[in-house]
Amino acid sequence: DVKVTQSSRYLVKRTGEKVFLECVQDMDHENMFWYRQDPGLGLRLIYFSYDVKMKEKGDIPEGYSVSREKKERFSLILESASTNQTSMYLCASRTYEQYFGPGTRLTVT
Amino acid sequence: GQQVMQIPQYQHVQEGEDFTTYCNSSTTLSNIQWYKQRPGGHPVFLIQLVKSGEVKKQKRLTFQFGEAKKNSSLHITATQTTDVGTYFCAGPKAGKSTFGDGTTLTVKP
Numbered sequence: 081d082v083k084v085t086q087s088s089r090y091l092v093k094r095t096g097e098k099v100f101l102e103c104v105q106d107m108d109h110e111n112m113f114w115y116r117q118d119p120g121l122g123l124r125l126i127y128f129s130y131d132v133k134m135k136e137k138g139d140i141p142e143g144y145s146v147s148r149e150k151k152e153r154f155s156l157i158l159e160s161a162s163t164n165q166t167s168m169y170l171c172a173s174r175t176y177e178q179y180f181g182p183g184t185r186l187t188v189t
Numbered sequence: 190g191q192q193v194m195q196i197p198q199y200q201h202v203q204e205g206e207d208f209t210t211y212c213n214s215s216t217t218l219s220n221i222q223w224y225k226q227r228p229g230g231h232p233v234f235l236i237q238l239v240k241s242g243e244v245k246k247q248k249r250l251t252f253q254f255g256e257a258k259k260n261s262s263l264h265i266t267a268t269q270t271t272d273v274g275t276y277f278c279a280g281p282k283a284g285k286s287t288f289g290d291g292t293t294l295t296v297k298p
Contacts, residue, residue: 111284111285113285120198120290121290122195122277122288122289122290122291123232123277123288123291125285125286128284128285130284136284136285138285170231170232176237177222177234177237178222178224178232178234178279178286179234180231180232180233181231182230182231183231
């Protein structure tokens with residue numbers, strides 16, 4: 081059974097904090113993705129990676145960075161969290177179809 | 190750049206009524222995927238369409254891919270309360286996917 085896991089389901093951070101969101105997949109997929117989901121705005125791609133140490137900007141990369149040191153792990157980093165980064169963050173991995181993790185609901189106060 | 194538009198944004202139906210969501214792309218797509226996200230859940234892959242004019246069925250769900258491969262639809266016959274959720278279409282773009290904003294379906298028993 082395929083699985084994408086995310087480190088936290090809920091997270092509350094303060095403005096200015098550095099935030100790490102971790103995603104792990106057990107399917108040996110090369111492609112991994114980070115999205116944020118906000119009401120009425122659908123799924124917006126932040127960053128994606130098609131191989132270890134490779135990354136590409138998505139549609140809304142500002143304020144975020146990523147790290148892919150191992151094939152199974154893709155991390156999203158908020159260098160200095162701001163209130164407008166309060167959102168649901170979804171990780172996915174893919175060969176043919178995308179498998180999504182359960183999501184992390186991040187609140188920045 | 191490629192855009193994928195989805196309509197309607199919301200649809201409220203009485204149980205037993207039919208439901209359709211439409212997806213339109215500004216460019217020709219090599220394929221289109223459909224996902225369903227239950228309330229509180231994460232998107233789950235439903236199907237992929239590849240051929241021009243393709244029609245696929247999954248029980249009460251019928252998926253179509255337009256002849257020009259620029260539009261697609263998902264039709265649900267005789268909706269049930271288990272059909273509630275948000276339905277997304279997604280088109281490929283340079284190794285990633287562009288998601289529509291989704292159609293959120295609510296079903297009144």
